[in-house]
Amino acid sequence: MRITSSCIALLSLYAQRIVALSDVILVKESVEVPEGWVKVGRANVGHTLNLRIGLPQPNFGLLEQHLYEISDPHHERYGNHLSKEEVEALVSPHQTSLDSVDQWLASHGLREIQFTRSPAKDWVSVKVPVAVAETMLNTTFYLWKHLESGDLVVRTTMYSLPRDVHDHIDVIQPTTIFARWKAMATTLHRPGHGDFFKEKSKSKLGAVDVDLSCTEAITVKCLAQLYKTAGYVPKATNKNGLGITGYLEQFANFADLRSFYESQVPEAVNSSFTFFSVNGGLNNQTLDEAGEEAGLDIQFAFGLSYPTPGTFWSTGGRPPFIPDNTAPTNDNEPYADWLDFVLKQGKIPQTISTSYADHEQTVPEAYARRVCRGFAQLGARGVSVLFASGDGGVSDGNSDPKTQQCFSNDGKNTYKFLPMFPPSCPYVTSVGGTFGIPEVAVPFSGGGFSYYFAQPPYQKSAVASYLSKLPPGHYDGLYNREGRGFPDVSAQSYPFQTWWKGEALLLGGTSASSPVVAAVVALLNDARLAKNLPPLGFLNPLLYSKGVNGFNDITEGNNVGCGTLGFNVRLSCLGLQSLTFPYFKATAGWDPVTGLGTPDFLKLKKLFT
Incomplete structure (x- = not known):
């Protein structure tokens, strides 16, 4: 079979286009810094981040349908809860997502032996230095301090992913999360x-069959009387x-x-x-x-x-919070x-x-x-x-x-x-x-x-x-x-x-x-x-x-x-x-x-x- 020079040129152009598409970086997530946090400085590039990568769960809608049916007392399936394996099957990502994420991680020198996967494979965890995470996510990590508590965290306010993996990842944390729980x-x-x-209690205590002591403090006995679990x-x-x-x-x-x-x-x-x-x-x-x-x-x-x-x-x-610590570990x-x-x-x-x-x-x-x-x-x-x-x-x-x-x-x-x-x-x-x-x-x-x-x-x-x-x-x-x-x-x-x-x-x-x-x-x-x-x-x-x-309806x-x-x-x-x-x-x-x-x-x- 003879391949013409023009055909070779077209194939070369196509290959270049494929490479160009994979090189396109798209913002995945961007947040504003919550009130009460201040930037201390650049994160130590050697600090280790445990990146948790959430892959799409394409069948979650079906899991939700099961959940509502088995939780509805008027449905014929009420109480027929799913097994661990059935739930995992419903939240597992498509193989294309698994392959795309694996290839992306491999492109940054990360091997399968370094991953930890959830049973359903919808989460992948991998530990990397900040320097590697910054390259993977096209971002810069900083050390942030919470003014009230003094807690320190390594975070960014925005990260991006290559176009060819963008739709195969839902979320990557800890990156943009500033919640303190x-x-x-x-x-x-x-x-x-x-x-x-x-x-408040003494004024109407006679209307409820609860010990007088419950006006001083709530005890297990008080709760058992109030909510009728006694006996x-x-x-x-x-x-x-x-x-x-x-x-x-x-x-x-x-x-x-x-x-x-x-x-x-x-x-x-x-x-x-x-x-x-x-x-x-x-x-x-x-x-x-x-x-x-x-x-x-x-x-x-x-x-x-x-x-x-x-x-x-x-x-x-x-x-x-350790005053001289520039690399918190949690x-x-x-x-x-x-x-x-x-x-x-x-x-x-x-x-x-x-x-x-x-x-x-x-x-x-x-x-x-x-x-x-x-x-x-x-x-x-x-x-x-x-x-x-x-x-x-x-x-x-x-x-x-x-x-x-x-x-x-x-x-x-x-x-x-x-x-x-x-x-x-x-x-x-x-x-x-x-x-x-x-x-x-x-x-x-x-x-x-x-x-x-x-x-x-x-x-x-x-x-x-x-x-x-x-x-x-x-x-x-x-x-x-x-x-x-x-x-x-x-x-x-x-x-x-x-x-x-x-x-x-x-x-x-x-x-x-x-x-x-x-x-x-x-x-x-x-x-x-x-x-x-x-x-x-x-x-x-x-x-x-x-x-x-x-339930006792509370109206006041x-x-x-x-x-x-x-x-x-x-x-x-x-x-x-x-x-x-x-x-x-x-x-x-x-x-x-x-x-x-x-x-x-x-x-x-x-x-x-």
Whole structure:
């Protein structure tokens, strides 16, 4: 066969065009630096980054369909949860994506032996020096400092990928993520809080069958009386489990738990929980390093659900501040690390509670969506995932009004309500807060509407009903009326009588509410498993339909946020004087303060078993 010179020229031109296309670099992600972070200088080029590369999940829509069908009590497939292998098959990327990413990594000298893959191969992790990462991502990494805490991170504000691999990668982190995943615990030693609680409770205590002592502090006994779990004896402890996650060097202390049990659950004194370390998470058992948040979570979750077996995960991932350290080693990406670990397990506790979050806008949207999809995988496997809704009302999750922020970080400085993530994820159950007896909404209860996630079908009717009750123009433009509304439910949030560092003290926050609801869910799972029924799994489609009648509707109170004198002055400069002290009100039915209300175990048990 004779090839003409003109043909050779055309082939050469075509080959050059192919090379040119592969050399085209496209921006993959770009973010504004959140308020409170300052650039320190160029990152040490020798510092090691553990890059987590998320590949597309082309069949996630099918997984979501399965999730909604098996979680809908009116669907014929209700309760038919998927296996680990079935879930992995539904989130696996196409082979073309795997090949393209492998070839791209190989072009930078990275071999298969250096990769770590998730079971579904939808995540690839590889450790590289900053110098290599900068070449791979066509970017520059800097050292950033968080002014309030002093934490240091290595980050960039933008990265790019070659055109031929661009569509085969969803996200790469840690690159643009500045979230800090704050704990939701609120110390209640501040003057006035306890007195306000007691005054509110004593005024109507006679209307509720709860001990008078519950006006002084919330205990396991108070919660059992309020939510009707008193007298229930778990029967399926060999099948059931309840898990609590811990982050930010929070250690669940065995000695504090024993002291708590001695004072409130004496029958549990000789019991404990299973511990797992994730990504270098520590288990320091010295009392002076006991975790305030971790202690509150495990004591009330495990105490209220005793003797249901408990699990605690300690997940590493916050860079410690060392003044002369220019190369922090942790990546501050705890949810993805925890999901990596737990999704690999064949057996997972059927109920899991987390009391850590950050405002949604500090989490890059692509990363938030991938993490949210990880929670959907847990739901499809029959796990109920609960998150505290936050302690800042409609603000940024910060319960201290002096430092609350209610402005966008997209460079436009737009005044707006700031939802929390992961509570805004539609595949988790978000838990708000109440207080008093009878219960009303606690002012710091986090709630609102997501900017990232659309309103899921299970809550459209409930949210539409709430929005129809708002006055015309009520806070228009300050929240996303089409977004996922949260919280979904609520529970008591303070003051909880807990033990920390060997002493009894009062703590609270929605971080107390979430483990309380999780304990009730664990007991409901126990009742189901004892009858050989499957666990509840992803709760929300059930709660917003069949479960509505199993909650105490909270119709009084509101959440607040952004209400300080300095903030008001700033608003007046913007011509927004009328928007001082923004809030949502609790109403009949669902509301973005207390959700559907607080649980009544006996009613829910009757409905669900």
